Amino acid sequence: MTRLLPLLSNLRLRFGLGWTSPTPVTKGQEVWLFDNTAFPTPGQPGKWSAEFVAAYFQEDSGERAARVVAEIADQLGFAGDDEAESRIAERVEPFLNMILSRKYVDVMFGGEAGEGGVNGGEGVLKLGPAARHGISVNELVLPGEGYVDDQIVESSAVLVEGKATMRTAFAEEVGWGVISDIDDTIKISEVRNRISLLRHTFVDLPTPVPGMPELYQSLQSRLNKPVWFYLSASPYNLYPLLRSFTSTHFPRGQLLLREMSWMELQSFIVSLTIGTQRYKEERIRRAFAWLPERKWVLIGDSTQTDPEAYATLYKEFPERVGRIWIRAVKGVDEAEEAELNSQRRFERAFEGVPAHVWRTFEQPEELEKSVRELE
Incomplete structure (x- = not known):
């Protein structure tokens, strides 16, 4: 195992990245478009905005691996x-695959290039340019008006070849929202065991934590179709895997992943354990800013810093964080879990947070009453 991660890193580091003027995606280059959530544009009645994320890389440049x-x-x-x-x-x-910086792509919002759809197929959005890590992030006002809550709009990139698609879900200002961690909250990952983590990530079929799909369907019904965000410290490299997993087992929602370099697989291990509290707090604040009138349920687990991050957000937004639920993960590393799941840790993390707001659980069934109490 000690040879494995450096091998992957060195294979990628042989590619150099220049810093040039932005250029469009061309033949042999690939784009991933990520599903997103649209929200009412502040100060512009009738208009909607959304954060668009795209990843750019050289097609099949990693095949000889x-x-x-x-x-x-x-x-x-x-x-x-x-x-x-x-x-x-x-x-x-x-x-x-070799990442591509300074690339951009046009997206036909609500249709395919040359075809009808919303806005008559004329709503083209320019995404980019990509930063050094090969990812572009643009918060844009959407073309057209008249969208409604829970509407879904599908879009596609205007590419030289191939096809890249995405979906935008619309969410009005009021109502509930759920922000859920992924690894070891809803997906078995065993992040506290490096070998197990790599096996779950690169070999095993992704498996939901037993009982969590049923719990989330109960929330979907009880909260009348809340807006969903799935927050993870995983890099965007895993987007296709995690999108397929969440959309198969859980209510559809936007994935919030770490904007990491695609050059070092070793960074994947680090990303799940280092700096996660600050990262998650920043991402949650951004989601809160998109939908400032929504009330939120925050769901995480004990393997990382979810308790500390969620408690910080409650103290900043006490009127907006309705509930915090933390899954106490057991059976991976007993020595570490003795501290991670200790009452002392939770009481210290949630000091100043009312007792009715937060709770820990081992089995999702323990939250049935808590779900019924939500209004």
Whole structure:
């Protein structure tokens, strides 16, 4: 394992990145567009805005990584397992493809290029340019008016070849919202065990934490279709995997992932354990700013700093954070869990937060009464 991460890093570091003038996506280059949530534009009645995220990279530039796949399979005990090696190859490629900085792409909002749709197919948005880590983030006012809460609009990139699509869900100012962590809150990841984390990420089929899909469906019904955000310290490299997982098992929502460099897989391990509290606090504040009249349920787990981050947000926005629920994760590392799940840790983290606002749980069924109490 000690050879594995440097191998992946060194393979990618051989690519150099220049800092040039922005250029459009061209043949042989790929774009990922990420689903997003639209919100009413402040100070512009009838208009809506949304944060658009796109990732740019050289298509198939990581295909010649057979030795990396073989190394991962050997280290994790899956050498010779064709099915496992196929999944490893698919999931590791985004970490090996060469990232593209200073790229931009046009997106036909509400339709495909040259076709009808909302705005008669004329609403083109320019995304970019990508930063050094190959990701562009643009908060834009949407073309057209007359959108309504819970509406879904699909869009596509105007590309030289291939197709990149996304969906925008509209959320009005009032109502409820849920911000949920992913790893070890709704998805079994075992982030406190490096080998297990890599196995769950690159080999295993993603598995929901038992009982959490049912809990989230109860919230979806009880809160009358709240807006959903899934917050993770994982890098955008894992977007296709996590989007498929969340949309299959949970109410659809926007993924909020870490805007990391795609050049070092080793950073993936670091991203899940270092600086997560500040990162999550900043991302939640941004979501709160998009929908300032919504009330929120924050759901996380004990493996990282979710209790401390969520408590900080409550103290800043006591009228807006309605509930905080923390899953106490057990069975991965008993020595660490003795402290991570201790009552002392939770009482210290939630000092100053009313007792009715926060609670911990091991099984989702324990929250049935708490869900019924929401109004």
